[in-house]
Amino acid sequence: MIQLNALTKRYGDVVAVDDLTVTVRPGLVTGFLGPNGAGKTATMRMILGLDLPTSGSATIDGRPHHELPSPLRVIGSMLDAQAVHPQRTAYKHLLYLAQSNSIPAGRVAEVLDLAGLADVAGRKAGGFSLGMSQRLGIAAALLGDPPVVVLDEPVNGLDPEGVRWIRTLIRGLAAEGRTVLVSSHLMSEMAVTADRLVVIGKGRLIAEAEIGEFTETGSTVLVRTPEAAAFSRRLELSGAHVQAGDDDELLVTGMTAPDVGRLAAAEGVPLFELTQRRVSLEDAFMELTRDSVEYGAAR
Numbered sequence: 001m002i003q004l005n006a007l008t009k010r011y012g013d014v015v016a017v018d019d020l021t022v023t024v025r026p027g028l029v030t031g032f033l034g035p036n037g038a039g040k041t042a043t044m045r046m047i048l049g050l051d052l053p054t055s056g057s058a059t060i061d062g063r064p065h066h067e068l069p070s071p072l073r074v075i076g077s078m079l080d081a082q083a084v085h086p087q088r089t090a091y092k093h094l095l096y097l098a099q100s101n102s103i104p105a106g107r108v109a110e111v112l113d114l115a116g117l118a119d120v121a122g123r124k125a126g127g128f129s130l131g132m133s134q135r136l137g138i139a140a141a142l143l144g145d146p147p148v149v150v151l152d153e154p155v156n157g158l159d160p161e162g163v164r165w166i167r168t169l170i171r172g173l174a175a176e177g178r179t180v181l182v183s184s185h186l187m188s189e190m191a192v193t194a195d196r197l198v199v200i201g202k203g204r205l206i207a208e209a210e211i212g213e214f215t216e217t218g219s220t221v222l223v224r225t226p227e228a229a230a231f232s233r234r235l236e237l238s239g240a241h242v243q244a245g246d247d248d249e250l251l252v253t254g255m256t257a258p259d260v261g262r263l264a265a266a267e268g269v270p271l272f273e274l275t276q277r278r279v280s281l282e283d284a285f286m287e288l289t290r291d292s293v294e295y296g297a298a299r
Ligand SMILES: Nc1ncnc2c1ncn2[C@@H]1O[C@H](COP(=O)(O)OP(=O)(O)OP(=O)(O)O)[C@@H](O)[C@H]1O
Pocket: 011, 014, 015, 016, 034, 035, 036, 037, 038, 039, 040, 041, 042, 043, 185
């Protein structure tokens, strides 16, 4: 479990992370989503002990990173897949990491295999493609068989096969009961990978919920009835927000389709159509973060 408690990071005048309190739970993929510059990397760097918080704390299973006796056995991470010594072979790179964390050398071959790199283990990492570097980064993250895994934009720049591989791996890690935190600035990616979303903008928490809740909160119900005006007033009295559409159409928010149907039945109002319209996750994300993009297009 990762716990952020009022986590704050300032770089001079820039507040990169602002009073963030979030719990990242085991057994789930938690998508960490926000526009460019939202503070995702800064947050992950503090979780991993690479930066100190200005105030607040980030703990892994109750302890800050610097107090973990053998960090790679507790938390594995990939922040910048290409931050590898270019002259070192994939095998040597992993062996060095294993030795400095008291991980048996035999584990290196296991993670190379797991990452699909067994055949290129003897090649220098400097000559790796982006996809191979990402795989090496994942292999390093899993070296200590850690219960917590943190990945910063792991699918960025990958071809479709690489993207699918990482998605399957991430889902598998959560299914094994690990705590998995994955950042992205693409809602479409998180929609197929994550169970829960933590959305931030300008360093602040915007939303934290199961993925389905993001579309439910923004969804509307389309109603067609020959008694649109009267039913509209009745719906509003029940707390819904109603917008008149074409002819006999009403667009209802703040009430579910079954509740609209029940109310119509109770009032004896004939319905010609009753449709729940879910907004796409992408739309929900744009709506949520509209005010917090650093460099948005002029509107
Ligand atoms: N070392 C630093 N010095 C000064 N400002 C920084 C530093 N690191 C990050 N920032 C600023 O903090 C804010 C958050 O940056 P961060 O890299 O965490 O965002 P991000 O959500 O990871 O964005 P991206 O999706 O673009 O990677 C940005 O405004 C960034 O310019």
